[in-house]
Amino acid sequence: MPKLTIDDLKKIRDDSRKELYLREGNYRGKVIVHMGTCGIAAGAREIVNALLDEFDKRKLTDIMFTTSGCAGLCSEEPMITVEIEGAAPVLYRE
Amino acid sequence: MAEKKRIELMVCTGTGCFAGGAYQIIDELKKELELFGLKEEVTVVATGCNGFCGQGPLMVVLPDNIFYGWLETKDIHHLVEEHFLKGRPVKKLMFIPPEQKEPLPLISDIPFFKKQLLIVLRNKGIIDPEKITDYIARDGYLAISKVLSSMNPIDVVNEILKSGLRGRGGAGFPTGRKWQVASQQSKSPKYLIANCDEGDPGAYMDRSVLESDPHSVIEGMTIAGYAIGSTNGFIYVRTEYPLAIKRMRIAIEQAQEYGLLGKNILGTNFNFEIEIREGSGAFVCGEETSLIHSIEGNIPEPRQRPPFPAQEGLWGCPTVINNVETLANVPVIISRGADWFSNIGTETSKGTKIFSLVGKINNTGLIEVPMGITLREVVYEIGGGIPKDKKFKAVQTGGPSGGCIPAELLDSPIDFESLQKAGSMMGSGGMIVMDEDTCVVDVAKFFIQFTNDESCGKCVSCRDGSDALLEVLTRISNGEGMDGDVEFLTELAESVKDASMCGLGQTLPNPVLSTIRYFKEEYEAHIKEKRCPALVCRNLIEYYIDPNKCVGCLLCIKTCPTEAIKGESKHIHIIDQEKCSKCGQCMEVCPPKISAILKITGKDINNMVQLTELISCKEWKKEHEPAHS
Numbered sequence: 001m002p003k004l005t006i007d008d009l010k011k012i013r014d015d016s017r018k019e020l021y022l023r024e025g026n027y028r029g030k031v032i033v034h035m036g037t038c039g040i041a042a043g044a045r046e047i048v049n050a051l052l053d054e055f056d057k058r059k060l061t062d063i064m065f066t067t068s069g070c071a072g073l074c075s076e077e078p079m080i081t082v083e084i085e086g087a088a089p090v091l092y093r094e
Numbered sequence: 095m096a097e098k099k100r101i102e103l104m105v106c107t108g109t110g111c112f113a114g115g116a117y118q119i120i121d122e123l124k125k126e127l128e129l130f131g132l133k134e135e136v137t138v139v140a141t142g143c144n145g146f147c148g149q150g151p152l153m154v155v156l157p158d159n160i161f162y163g164w165l166e167t168k169d170i171h172h173l174v175e176e177h178f179l180k181g182r183p184v185k186k187l188m189f190i191p192p193e194q195k196e197p198l199p200l201i202s203d204i205p206f207f208k209k210q211l212l213i214v215l216r217n218k219g220i221i222d223p224e225k226i227t228d229y230i231a232r233d234g235y236l237a238i239s240k241v242l243s244s245m246n247p248i249d250v251v252n253e254i255l256k257s258g259l260r261g262r263g264g265a266g267f268p269t270g271r272k273w274q275v276a277s278q279q280s281k282s283p284k285y286l287i288a289n290c291d292e293g294d295p296g297a298y299m300d301r302s303v304l305e306s307d308p309h310s311v312i313e314g315m316t317i318a319g320y321a322i323g324s325t326n327g328f329i330y331v332r333t334e335y336p337l338a339i340k341r342m343r344i345a346i347e348q349a350q351e352y353g354l355l356g357k358n359i360l361g362t363n364f365n366f367e368i369e370i371r372e373g374s375g376a377f378v379c380g381e382e383t384s385l386i387h388s389i390e391g392n393i394p395e396p397r398q399r400p401p402f403p404a405q406e407g408l409w410g411c412p413t414v415i416n417n418v419e420t421l422a423n424v425p426v427i428i429s430r431g432a433d434w435f436s437n438i439g440t441e442t443s444k445g446t447k448i449f450s451l452v453g454k455i456n457n458t459g460l461i462e463v464p465m466g467i468t469l470r471e472v473v474y475e476i477g478g479g480i481p482k483d484k485k486f487k488a489v490q491t492g493g494p495s496g497g498c499i500p501a502e503l504l505d506s507p508i509d510f511e512s513l514q515k516a517g518s519m520m521g522s523g524g525m526i527v528m529d530e531d532t533c534v535v536d537v538a539k540f541f542i543q544f545t546n547d548e549s550c551g552k553c554v555s556c557r558d559g560s561d562a563l564l565e566v567l568t569r570i571s572n573g574e575g576m577d578g579d580v581e582f583l584t585e586l587a588e589s590v591k592d593a594s595m596c597g598l599g600q601t602l603p604n605p606v607l608s609t610i611r612y613f614k615e616e617y618e619a620h621i622k623e624k625r626c627p628a629l630v631c632r633n634l635i636e637y638y639i640d641p642n643k644c645v646g647c648l649l650c651i652k653t654c655p656t657e658a659i660k661g662e663s664k665h666i667h668i669i670d671q672e673k674c675s676k677c678g679q680c681m682e683v684c685p686p687k688i689s690a691i692l693k694i695t696g697k698d699i700n701n702m703v704q705l706t707e708l709i710s711c712k713e714w715k716k717e718h719e720p721a722h723s
Contacts, residue, residue: 004352004353004354004360004361005360005361006239006242006243006360006361009230009235009236009239009360010236010239012227012230013230013231013233013234013236015227016227016228016230016231017231019227019228019231020220020221020228020231020232022099022100022101022102022156022157023102023104023156023157023220025156025157025159027157032181033181034181035179035180035181035182036180037180040180048135049098052098052100052135053098056098064157065100066100066157066158066181067179067180067181068181068182069180069181069182
């Protein structure tokens with residue numbers, strides 16, 4: 001590998017940082033998929049896959065993606081909750 | 095392949111967790127993630143020491159920030175299914191504070207981590223120490239870029255001087271001052287040595303830095319090399335640290351590959367190489383001049399200073415020796431500036447210090463705290479207090495060359511000067527907590543035994559002085575102490591301090607002097623009353639069975655390895671003192687409800703002897719036995 005210059009180093013830093021975004025914890029919001037048994041039965045798994053694909057496509061690194069248990073409203077599953085900083089949480093159903 | 099990563103599992107693989115089976119946990123995690131089809135979404139990262147060693151093997155789940163401790167391979171299937179598939183964190187694997195019932199899920203809520211301030215350990219548990227790109231992503235090697243592109247060597251020295259950074263290896267000599275002296279020498283070549291010869295019992299700060307963030311040491315060394323005009327660096331590390339050596343090797347190779355070590359670093363005309371030198375683990379090698387002798391291939395013995403190594407060191411050339419922790423501070427000081435750094439800490443002690451918190455403490459582990467924090471905060475808030483609600487007695491700081499600090503000084507701040515005033519020292523940062531069941535004579539004996547073993551033997555005062563100290567301490571703990579022993583110990587300790595050449599001899603009497611200073615009455619009890627108040631010294635204690643409590647269950651009789659206990663079922667048991675080896679196993683097996691075994695010392699023994707004689711006599715037996723039937 002050829003010798004690095006300072007600019008190369010900064011570029012490597014910026015590229016590597018994208019790999020590490022999960023560890024930095026700088027988020028402006030979070031998406032929660034409810035993955036109780038009811039949620040999984042209603043297809044929450046597919047929702048997770050679709051969301052992750054979409055996150056990747058749009059290069060979203062400032063939104064935390066996470067899963068949680070049953071939200072209690074089982075008949076409306078699959079559901080996701082979206083919390084954006086400074087706004088009230090929103091619950092999306094089916 | 096689409097990037098689907100949503101969870102990262104930071105599994106600690108420091109030496110503690112490694113020994114606890116961290117790599118088996120990683121294998122099991124990978125297997126289970128594959129099984130549940132989560133391999134692409136959840137990645138496993140092997141990190142350096144997390145610090146909370148008492149909870150290992152452990153991991154942190156990101157981005158949720160959930161902490162799991164005491165992991166076992168059998169828990170992993172459940173954990174992967176519940177948390178990573180279904181999103182339900184597993185409570186039973188979380189940290190539960192001592193004496194409480196509810197777990198604390200988030201690492202940020204755990205008091206052990208709350209009061210810490212991470213500068214040296216800024217990357218611990220966040221990066222994979224075997225990947226240089228992880229370090230670079232966290233602004234690694236930007237400090238050396240700044241130095242090489244915009245600073246003269248003199249600027250670098252001045253910046254470190256201004257920051258107030260002092261050596262973290264023991265004596266606390268200003269780092270910038272050392273660099274300044276070396277940089278002014280006209281002789282070349284010059285050498286730089288990172289001292290990772292960490293020998294204190296119970297201390298593992300330097301090892302952890304090398305294991306969790308080796309590149310920060312490489313970067314610190316390169317900056318130091320530039321500042322003093324050296325192109326050759328050595329890392330002196332003991333061969334007993336195989337993991338640290340392995341990670342350091344990998345790090346050096348990667349840095350060379352990236353052109354961050356070697357010729358023309360970052361395209362400039364600055365060259366710097368680093369070699370690892372393994373020492374065999376002699377305590378005296380932590381001393382600068384002995385270390386130099388060891389690298390040269392000679393017998394590691396100290397020599398008289400001056401000339402100081404910065405003037406005349408390795409192979410007669412100017413040499414700067416800095417502790418690993420000191421060097422790991424350097425890149426941050428350069429990046430964030432001396433002013434930022436000197437705002438942390440106290441008037442004379444700047445920045446943070448890593449301590450290994452061990453002994454009788456609930457939260458065992460490695461902590462980094464700002465200078466000036468009080469011992470009470472460390473012991474009770476970060477450390478979570480003393481197990482089993484025992485009373486705090488003292489804390490030994492500075493390892494075997496430090497001193498015992500008693501409870502009345504718990505509120506004094508931790509900095510170089512305050513510790514010295516209390517008769518101890520900062521040392522490299524070992525902190526051994528002792529509870530009421532610790533005997534100070536025994537502690538002093540233990541440390542003198544260690545330094546006596548490790549004394550290189552060059553100075554009579556250290557070699558024979560430690561022999562004599564050990565002899566007297568052993569006599570006292572055996573119950574053969576004489577009037578005047580305390581005065582003799584004090585006088586001898588002072589002479590060893592004055593007459594020894596290097597730090598080893600100059601500091602080895604500290605445990606004796608500080609325990610005499612704060613716990614003189616305990617020495618007196620051993621000498622005058624033949625009593626060990628903490629019930630530790632074997633020759634001064636005896637085990638007895640309380641006839642009013644013994645129910646004659648035979649448990650202790652079956653356990654006793656020397657068959658010293660006599661008795662039969664439902665009859666009071668009696669210990670034969672001639673045969674008893676004082677191992678204390680009877681005390682452990684006696685059911686807590688009964689607690690019939692007594693450990694006693696001094697006058698109590700006489701009372702008990704009379705009572706035992708009474709039990710043996712026939713009339714008493716007729717009246718009382720069979721016991722409690």
